[in-house]
Amino acid sequence: MVDFEEVVLQRHSTRLFLRDKPVPNELVTEALALATRAPSNSNIQPWQVVIASGPARDRLVEALLAEADAGAPRVPVLPPEFAHFRRDLGSLVYGAMGVPRHDAEARRLAVRRNWEFFRAPMAGIVCMHRDLDFVDSLGVGMFLQTFLLGLTARGLGSCVQVSIAGYPDTVREQLGIGPDMRVLCGIAIGYPDPDFPANAVHVPRNALDQNVVFLQS
Numbered sequence: 001m002v003d004f005e006e007v008v009l010q011r012h013s014t015r016l017f018l019r020d021k022p023v024p025n026e027l028v029t030e031a032l033a034l035a036t037r038a039p040s041n042s043n044i045q046p047w048q049v050v051i052a053s054g055p056a057r058d059r060l061v062e063a064l065l066a067e068a069d070a071g072a073p074r075v076p077v078l079p080p081e082f083a084h085f086r087r088d089l090g091s092l093v094y095g096a097m098g099v100p101r102h103d104a105e106a107r108r109l110a111v112r113r114n115w116e117f118f119r120a121p122m123a124g125i126v127c128m129h130r131d132l133d134f135v136d137s138l139g140v141g142m143f144l145q146t147f148l149l150g151l152t153a154r155g156l157g158s159c160v161q162v163s164i165a166g167y168p169d170t171v172r173e174q175l176g177i178g179p180d181m182r183v184l185c186g187i188a189i190g191y192p193d194p195d196f197p198a199n200a201v202h203v204p205r206n207a208l209d210q211n212v213v214f215l216q217s
């Protein structure tokens with residue numbers, strides 16, 4: 001039994017995987033089964049997940065890369081007051097990758113790896129029924145975090161990716177996902193490349209009092 005706190009602290013996003021080290025299906029199934037213990041509104045269990053590996057994953061990557069080369073993804077734009085988080089994250093992660101701040105081409109190529117699932121041999125797609133409300137995406141999020149922790153406890157790396165949801169029609173078409181499903185995000189799953197410096201980055205968090213208020217009187 002791995003210590004819970006250790007797993008929470010160990011989990012972080014992996015942005016380059018060992019392409020040729022296969023992910024055992026049973027480890028992912030165990031982590032998924034754990035994740036289904038997540039709470040959800042009226043126990044509706046709103047998460048719908050497609051896991052693609054082998055040729056299914058490769059076809060999806062090929063289609064996504066073609067889309068990425070043809071035009072920008074449709075991802076939600078951050079409101080200006082939150083934009084500095086993305087800038088800070090970019091400096092940390094791309095800095096660790098050795099991508100110079102003003103080298104637009106190097107940055108484009110690094111970002112493009114999103115649509116290769118950072119070379120992970122396993123690609124997950126997380127969906128939710130279109131008729132459900134945003135409150136139900138909380139249940140999906142809880143499922144997702146437990147899934148990530150279950151993967152971490154089994155020695156697997158992961159990265160949640162809104163970038164994949166930037167081309168929802170391609171994802172739907174390649175994986176046979178119906179129009180009743182909203183594509184929320186992708187998730188790259190695999191063994192982290194130990195020689196990729198950005199994989200060692202642990203992104204800092206706000207001080208607790210920036211996000212939490214205790215009122216006692």
Ligand SMILES: Cc1cc2nc3c(=O)[nH]c(=O)nc-3n(C[C@H](O)[C@H](O)[C@H](O)COP(=O)(O)O)c2cc1C
Pocket residue numbers: 011012013014015089114159160161162163164185201202203
């Ligand atoms: C909903 C969601 C979408 C994300 N989308 C992306 C993405 O498209 N590309 C990426 O490299 N990381 C993505 N991430 C990873 C975040 O950048 C990362 O979780 C955050 O910076 C904290 O770092 P950590 O996961 O290493 O602790 C996403 C994470 C979440 C939860």
